[in-house]
Amino acid sequence: MCKEGAVMLKGNMLIAHGGGPTPVINSSLLGAVREAKLHGEIETIYGARFGAEGILAGDLIDLGKFADEDLALLAKTPASALGSCRRKLTDADYPAVLECFKKFNIRYFFYNGGNDSMDTCNKIYNLSVETGYELRVIGIPKTIDNDLDVTDHCPGFGSAAKYAAVSALELAQDVSALPIHVVVMEMMGRNAGWITAASALYADLMPCEQLVYLPEVAFDKERFLAAVKEKWAKGRGLLVTISEGIHYADGSPVADSGVVDGFGHKVPGGAAQALSDMIMRETGLKSRSEKPGLLGRVSVALMSEVDQKEAEEAGACAVRSAVAGKTGYMVGFETAREPYASQTILIPLEQVANAEKKFPLEWIGDDGASIRPAFKAYCEPLIGAYDSRFISLR
């Protein structure tokens, strides 16, 4: 149940970032700040330094002190200009959160993050209801992984998808021009295969063979090695793109980094190297691995214009909605395709908190190593303009 009302509420605003950055999280910040400046109800605009850590420590930045032309740089600055953290708030932390809100007279709270952050955001909303502290709480979605539920897609994904799609298509030129080893590339995305699926967006334009492995399908070693040998035999070179989170049928990861993050999740990593080693050991073929890792969430050159604009609008919509009396929601997007159009919607926080949207199994080919065209229709508008024309003279 979300409270709604148009009662004018005067006070200060706080915006915070949670979890890993995206190329466009700063664009949402820009959209929120610009919108807030239009509303007299919002007096001081604060940002939390390093997310939840800043809230707990009362370490806030007055964003009003920055000139508009400096703030405009947020639209092309990757990572989080406020700082973020992976600290998961526990019940013991909420009194300190409330103390910060009271101390700074925060009446508008915006948390810009993924599933874990939306859970926190929901808890802060519940806290305001339970304690009677008048506060409007809106979540602003952010994740390159695209695994937030209900919304059609999530700001951050379009840019990460463009990075994956373009990198794979460019790499395919190299792989086919000098086909001396199987190349395995690892993409981020944790337990969801959305980004890795985007690496196959231009599969039909690739001058080499491609195999794609998502965490939604259990990894089968024998089937993988047979597919590698079969594709390699075609003599065009072979690019294998995999999710960092791929695992065997029993749930054990293909590679274990041995690291756990602040939310208790295992930090993935190393799967491409593991598969490259496996290929060399088991087939005798040469292989090498690429792992752009965090580079896939910071590239300004491959930022999607569509994603950037939508991220900005998500921030603005959050502030506009709160001023209009909404609380307890996350901003989401509903879309039409052909032609593509999107509009913001409000989704109750309880519907998105901690839910994880996996890549649809019906968009994965029967071989378990390819992506069906339906995904292209979904994803291509999100990455925006891109000139995919290359020439081969061979």
Added chain:
Amino acid sequence: MCKEGAVMLKGNMLIAHGGGPTPVINSSLLGAVREAKLHGEIETIYGARFGAEGILAGDLIDLGKFADEDLALLAKTPASALGSCRRKLTDADYPAVLECFKKFNIRYFFYNGGNDSMDTCNKIYNLSVETGYELRVIGIPKTIDNDLDVTDHCPGFGSAAKYAAVSALELAQDVSALPIHVVVMEMMGRNAGWITAASALYADLMPCEQLVYLPEVAFDKERFLAAVKEKWAKGRGLLVTISEGIHYADGSPVADSGVVDGFGHKVPGGAAQALSDMIMRETGLKSRSEKPGLLGRVSVALMSEVDQKEAEEAGACAVRSAVAGKTGYMVGFETAREPYASQTILIPLEQVANAEKKFPLEWIGDDGASIRPAFKAYCEPLIGAYDSRFISLR
């Protein structure tokens, strides 16, 4: 000794690629083909499919069949549009080379590659002299590693340097915004540290600490771990950028991929993962590694405009020089800085064959883990225009 003369030589032309591609090797091809079309002496313009393999097999492509507007795409197509290979020609192969040249009446031969390819190119030049087969041979330089001797720099390096510099600066935003682990990024470059040094081009703009390790300095584990702890203690986050070829004082690599290429060189790879593991094991800090690898030599978005234009000019200069009677040379660049200006020169092939230009020790800081400003003055003009402005609100 290089033969020179302006005697008009009618016949066909052959251009071939050798070794690993760069973002701009196709630009050199474009420059050579466009120039060749201006000279009536050159009848048919051939390209070798997959480099030396194509020459040995007589597998040539008539480049005249492609429309100009299609060829124009070469300027933005990464990797090699002709195909390349890592086959090192041996004495036993040269009769087959000569047979191919005679069969196709090749009188102009251009080999576009790095040190190994320039050695091959020099041998083919010597073959023409020894056998009396009238042939003009010019090498077109190509290597992202920038390790070709005599020339100020090499086409391909400017783009790889831009990729390294921009990626590191963008990654530094992420590293400082969420400083939960030491991030180690591995760059290509084999035994030369030029590309890795470029990852420190914007060190003065980085919001985090940085340590840089090149193969020109023996890697010292204790010194490294002490530096990591000292930098981490500053609380700003830490980015460590390393060359794939870093090794200990006894010459043993920090990581051994176990793979040897067609030229007999050990294929490097895995050093970032090895150092990341070392940091976690020995300091208790969290760490993760990124290895963009081949992505650093295919990015169109981070292609240097200066590099692209110079690569095209290198190809054109090679053809122009051969038509004017030159043979036995490699095209190189001599430059002025402030303001930057470059012009092509001809360097006898025997001076560059197999020579390896390392990163100058005097440009490495006393700590062995930083780059001195003199390198910035050298490198920055080569990467061309780049807007390095980011904003932090923290």
